[in-house]
Amino acid sequence: MEREKEIGEGSSLSLREKRNLREKERRMRMKDLFCLLSSHVSPTRRLPVPQLIDQATSYMIQLKEKVTYLKEKKKTLLEGEVGCRSERSSSSLLPKLSIHSRGSIIEMNLIISVNMKRLTLHELLGVFEEEGAQVMSANLQNLNDRTAYTIIAQAIISRIGIDPSRIEKRARDIIF
Template identity: 75%
Template sequence: MERARETGEGSSSSLRQQRNLREKERRMRMKHLFSILSSLVSPTRRLPVPQLIDQSVSYMIRLKDKVNYLEEKKRALLGGEVQNRSQGSSLQPKLSIRSRDSTIEMNLVMDVNIKRVLLHELVSVFEQEGAQVMSANLQNLNNRTFYTIIAQAIICRIGIDPSKIEERVMSIIS
């Protein structure tokens, strides 16, 4: 009978040790995950967990707003798509150029069946007009080509003339 108690007591302490070990592993895993979250949200300083969670939530809300903004922008750029499909015609090129301070952003959407425009042709327009291209992107999606170029004036005092860039890009795409 003593042996039964000993093995029973041994197995309960073994279970307790296993439970403690699992809890310790869980705490270590949570600490590691909070560390990763902290490096993403506030890489410069370590925050207490409640502040870290608050900042993470506000960061996620900002990201969600940005996604919504970009989806709206995409819908605006593709606005004529449904109408043109119903008429059976190709999508006409949509060009938008926005300028702010010494930075200019160009978005162009073209149907691949209309004309093929090379990205370097568009980049060269910006460079010839006195801009340094910071980002140039080309993406093909659903028989459309999306061009995005972000540039900055080489000499900020002189700036960039968006109307000249628009005129030259229109001559390339038409």
């Protein structure tokens, strides 16, 4: 009989033994789940199960309140931004262009309204290349009602360098 249990031949376990085995597995699984919950709720000390459940419940309620608060805050911030946009003068919607030069590397940041003239990244890259720069990275990002362009370039011949004022003038000609 013992040999059959070890080898696994046939069903030698009684119904009661099977039920006991399933119950033991269930208890072990529950114990593992409570340990996992305890590690999230109270990682510093081990709590009895009733206290652990109480603490987990209050923690979940706090998280739910925090999510509600953050959603309301986001909504008020977005409404405030929309209100500010409508109060802005038309000059604040003009493109914002900034060019920074560090040695033979030049970086251009441009923020333009979606409602303004359609501008392609290719046009801006052409300005850099025509002025003797090799584009290292170019990025275009759409933000709600604006588009942000970031271009980083390096002078092809570092002795000659790049003239940021010429690039700025040519970029402004394309933009306006």
